[in-house]
Amino acid sequence: MAVDTARQAFDPARSWRLHPRVALRPEPFGALLYHFGTRKLSFLKNQAMVTVVQALAEYSDARAACRAAGIEDGDQAPYLHALGLLAASKMLVAGDRA
């Protein structure tokens, strides 16, 4: 149920960025995220996802960040789903890019 609410709350047409208290550590499989506030860990399981998350703040919406990472619109569903989960766990917050 929490996930459903989160999916509604995550709007891929908006700008997003990492929470200021989240650190990203590159790993052979992708990256590790750690939230110093909630003490939660998350895993980014491939390089494309890492590229998307790192570039998120530079784009006016999440879809554009995916496109810039080479993920075409038709292939974005799993990435947007993953971003939605990160937003639900407060790893991501709404960005300020119009």
Place this chain on the structure above:
Amino acid sequence: MTSAVRVPRLIEQFERGLAAPICLTWELTYACNLACVHCLSSSGKRDPRELTTRQCKDIIDELQRMQVFYVNIGGGEPTVRPDFWELVDYATAHHVGVKFSTNGVRITPEAAQRLAAGDYVDVQISLDGATAEVNDAVRGAGSFAMAIAALENLAAAGFSDAKISVVVTRHNVDQLDEFAALAERYGATLRITRLRPSGRGADVWDELHPTAAQQVQLYDWLVERGEKVLTGDSFFHLSALGQPGALAGLNLCGAGRVVCLIDPVGDVYACPFAIHDRFLAGNVLSGGGFDNVWKNAPLFRELREPQAVGGCAGCGHYDSCRGGCMAAKFFTGLPIDGPDPECVRGHAAPALGRQRDVPRPGRDHSRGGPVPLTLTKRPCNESPV
């Protein structure tokens, strides 16, 4: 996160090792005011070679560079180091979060206020019985009252979400609901972990480890009531009792792959339950720093290779428990590539019944001789250093 994209399972990635540990335990001192019968690190007396404040800060600098997000500080009793708070402050100022384990001896009202004022420090109070009788038989006379006083001080100071850390034994497994109620009373979270036959734990394991029936009872309790209970993923050897995934957490041995231990003299071991030369990877002072030990120690490289399944090869549950705990096998004299001594399918029973060569703990900092299991008048020395 991206489950639709074809990548190896995370557990397989983890088994090949990470750029830095996720879960790093750092024991700051072997000194302890208590003498718990099951102490993993055989603590008691301070080791004269323990790292200096400067050396500890150098390690913290290195952890920051490696992006080790937090350390689990323990001991011994870490708070008896005179520079304990200085090191905690230094770590959090350098973006290395601190979780520390204590028996509560130095969690005074002032210390509790100090902790409540910050936001980067988690506190774990050790308690091995929900009553003084059960607790003190294992941790020593007066230790229950000491832990409760610490919890009261923390709650009174407004420190939220302390952890009550319990090692599950034959004598407290019936108290799990009482522990949960105790946690509730202090606004704390319950954390329960597995008894390991490591350190002095080797001497009491036969008498203290939960019986086969109690393992089932523990598993059922975790599945039914364990949603908010932390376990440090330490009960993965029980996974084969039910459906895969019924127990939360990563069901794998992370030794040298995602987990390791730095001991008070800077020795790096594969995990906190493996203080023995067999699992010694190097030393932060002589081995080119922690980063180099973590990345290049031959032992760690070996642990990141595919491991032999050995005696578990014929078992249909291997994917659930992955052979269990390496340290538990080693310190009970069982082959590393075989079943866990508490294998829930009973596969360790024949080997446990045979003559075994049980290795002695690598380091012993106990005060005096062996610590007997039920000492009702064991002194509670508050000045160990």
